[in-house]
Amino acid sequence: MPFSKLAISLSAVLIAVSAAYAQDPISDRQKAMKMVGAAAKASSEMIKGEKPFDAAVALESFQTMNDVAKDFVSLFPEGSETGGDTEASPKIWEDRAGFEAAVAKFEADSAEAIAAAPSDLDAFKASFGKVAANCGACHKAYRVSKN
Template sequence: MPRKSFVIASAAVAALAAASLGLAHAADVEPKIDDPVSLRMNLMKDAGAAVGIMAAIAKGEAEFEPRAVKGALLTLNAVALGFPAQFPQGATSETSEAAPAIWDDAAGFQETAAKFIADTQQAKSMPMTNADEMKAALGLVAQNCKACHENYRVKKN
């Protein structure tokens, strides 16, 4: 492997590892095909890792690597596509951070999820040749994370 490719690959792996450390609590939930709570918690872990890669690049903590960014955006889009289906009525648990507003305001939640899908679709097709372009894509998708967390996630201390 040429030196530059090794450095780029190492930076991407380091960014993913750093992002994953902050999400260790979600990794404690074994995904089960018949348990939407475990599936959505693992989806959120994957989304957090993807955003973590892009955030590390945006902060200058990792070198811009177009393949790592493209992978992160594809992950976010896949999460967006599968996420809304993981909230059937009453699908909650002690470990879930899903707020009752998800079911009380089902139309609002579905609208928020549809925007996440549309924005990740757009972001994954944006040009990705430098960190500034990546920051624009990150800003587009991150606004969805914030909106959903503020309105449809239980606030924990």
């Protein structure tokens, strides 16, 4: 599928998903995190040499992360602090400005990675490292592990 058709298709999906977010924010944010997790897994497989580097997959991974980041804050409305087997830390609501800043950084870093369009593994590793650092930092500050 040509990139422009893919972008149009992705936009239509995102509009539909955004409308659904208001339905069940806990389930929706878990689905969003699974999308990011799948993108990170595909990226990690290339970085570890388990799969060959593919610039299209790299770009798609960054795009998925960026698309999720754009609406991620809306998945944490007041009243969704508990239930649904959530791992969201109360700190999200206690430090809303910090949480929003963390998500904004993730969005900006993933947008920068998209713009860089890494065409080889070394460039991809550098971009992915910066983007992935956001995941760890946010999980450390705003996630409660159920393990």
